[in-house]
Amino acid sequence: MSSTGKFELLCLENPLLDIQGTGDEKLLQKYGLKPNDAILAEKQHMDLYQELMEKHDAKLIAGGAAQNTARGAQYCLPPDSVIYIGCVGKDEHAKTLEKANKEAGLKTCYRYDEEQPTGRCGVVITGHNRSMCTDLAAANCYKIEHLKENWELVEQANTYFVGGYHLTVCVPAALALAEEAAKKNKTFFLSLSAPFIPQFFKDQVDQCLPYTDYLIGNETEARAYAAAHDMNTEDIPTIAKHLACLPKKNAKKPRAVIITQGTDPTVVAVGAEGEEAQLSKYPVHSIEQSKINDTNGAGDAFAGGFLGGYMQGRELKTCVDMGQWLAQLSIQELGPSYPYPKQNYKAS
Template sequence: MSKGNFELLCLENPLLDIQGVGDASLLGKYGLKPNDAILAEQKHMGLYEDLLQNHDAKLIAGGAAQNTARGAQYMLPPDSVIYIGCVGKDKYAETLQEACAKAGLRVEYRYDEEQPTGRCGVVITGHDRSMCTDLAAANCYKIDHLKQPEIWSLVEQAKVFYVGGYHLTVCVPAVMALAEEAAAKDKACSYQQRRIFILSLSAPFIPQFFKDQLDQTSPYWDYVIGNETEALSYAEGHNINTKSIPEIAKAMASIPKKNTKRKRTVIITQGTDATVVAVEGESEVKQFPVPAIGTDKINDTNGAGDAFAGGFVAGIVMGKPLETCVGMGQWLAKLSIQELGPSYPFPKQTYA
């Protein structure tokens, strides 16, 4: 297989997922909801050891955009994807690096001297998953790392930037540096040299509690990806007075855009319901049915949205039509939910 040239660069919060099967009493013990994603408070700090000691927890390379980066690399030629974030100098960082190397993903971590590698407690209850994240070192990413000549040269080399919305809680200047680089290059360069900026909404609390940070990025979105609960949260915080997912997607597509050469595309997943896609300026909102999968084949839905984003973004990197990109995302998500955690099957399967 021919090699890539690190066309895709991803930025967010590298985490070690500590994932175990729990029940309502475990959720109640730590004040968690069955299908949610939150940042840890002091009352949650016992969860991680609890999962390891009492719930046969597995350690899995996590962090939403790191999952997406591994998924995109799964579908792209070797040496196509770089992932950037901040970890501690500890054994958990080594675990992450080993998992990424196995997946063929190049990482360029910033190593924090004081904080340990971030972790995410994942409580699986049936087909639901509750995620509780202690960012630790992931919260210490600095734009100085991104601006180092050897790292910035990778930024300049990439064609597509993918940023997880969780990073808006960490280092907005780094997100904006990528957004502005994409818009500037897209205006100035030939079609082959243009840059694309993609943002994931990541979780309902991002549009709810980090609205200002999110709104800084919105004029730069070439593509924005979210699920239905994130879309509803966005609508509530932005006076979009409807609960219709197609209408919300259409409203998001029409936000004023910095780079007017490229129309914005909004992609909203809805689990097993159709994926909704709205394109700026188009009256029709497209809906793509999700291929059925038997419930007996579903092992773990944790990371399904990250997997969809991985397949979709891989399609964008390859220059595929929008319909194919959605199909690639749905296909990779279908593979992922049959694995444990945000993982992909080996030997590699090929999208057809």
Template sequence: MCTDLAAANCYKVEHLKENWDLVKQAKIYFVGGYHLTVSVPAIMALAEEAAAENKTFMLSLSAPFICQFFKDQLDQTSPYWDYVVGNETEARAFAAAHDLNTEDIPTIAKHMANLPKKNTQRKRTVIITQGTEPTVIAVQGDDEVKSFPVHVVNKDEIADTTGAGDAFAGGFLAGMAKGESIEKCVDMGSWLAKLSIKELGPAYPFPKQTYSA
């Protein structure tokens, strides 16, 4: 993947404060891990607002290099995670960076779920996608690690997997905003990811489709 962060590299917490009225109105905050390379203070401002007001804070691991090379910045945010989402490669990079000595996804997810947490009114939920394999869910304090099947896509229908993780996160968040169960949120994420990988680039089909279980 080749990216150019351009103006994003200039983002400061002051830019966020300029729009703080909108921040106060939001009930769910979602942060991509890539932003850990740019403005940790902006992320922490959202995280602290979420904890203080008992709002939902969700972070995406985004890429293995975030766990490898921005470990300290990532760890600064971890007490505020209500939800954290990543794929199996990112989860294993997290495990390696934290010397967990395991590549077992349920074990890693359970460890992440039980890290110290700032807002104790909400249990942390860890979501790890695994491509064609079931999505793993670990909840803080729960012994059982659950898994949910993904939506099947025929191999000849796959055009481009770029943005599949973002699509999953978007579908999952849509379910959260509607107050759906964790099972339904995961299914909505998988459904949107399925549509995304049938298109070139991080795109979705036209005309717009409506989710159905």
């Protein structure tokens, strides 16, 4: 496969505006947050966003995990290669997202909700950790009818990426893409996104996994999946191999499971139902601590780089290397963003 710039990659999830500020343990404790976690906001979290703005010099940054990933993939690909779908409000925050995506060359096809404001994510930075608290708002209002109204975009694409956060919003839309991929031998990517997705939305994940050709997650998400499925192990290679060999709708393609582990090696398992999965490990390229600016969005950047490599037809190990390369670039920027002038990938 080689991307030709005709919107071959379609990404679906929750568009959010990140409200990102530097905090401390006291702030985390006040709102019941953990240093390196992601949760959905509840009533007791609603004052966090204003507090970040007023007391923590918060920056407004285009966010939403799969939207970050879509921008990352577009960063690696020819113009007009990627389109992103989600739901926003009719407000200034939506205009901020539109501007950031336009500057990145990412085309969007938003549903605009008449009542809810654009979703927001409070990001509390403590050292090299980030705690994310998301108020979905309009993002929670995505409807499958919007996808059906824009089905020509689905037909045009040959690869679909669904962020796991969307499984809290509109499972029918995710499954529509998954089924289309299996039916027409296209490719379906799923991200686990956060530990609470496989933990509290276990059934939704299990609905999508049979259609999944590529599953991307990190070690805490993989262990949350294992715990939710009573696997009685925290061993990442064991979990990855198990996931790779689960039943699959499209037997023409093996499933690849990619688990990142921060600075520890990235684990990749490739397998098919009834077979022993092949396991590989890829060391992460080191970077000086002094160069790390912000780890928010590093996982999204990895997925974007991996997707970029996949869309260019590169082999699996090169896709992993591209993911690590883009993540390394991203953590030297502020928030989930990428450096400009645009840098070109070079194999490490």
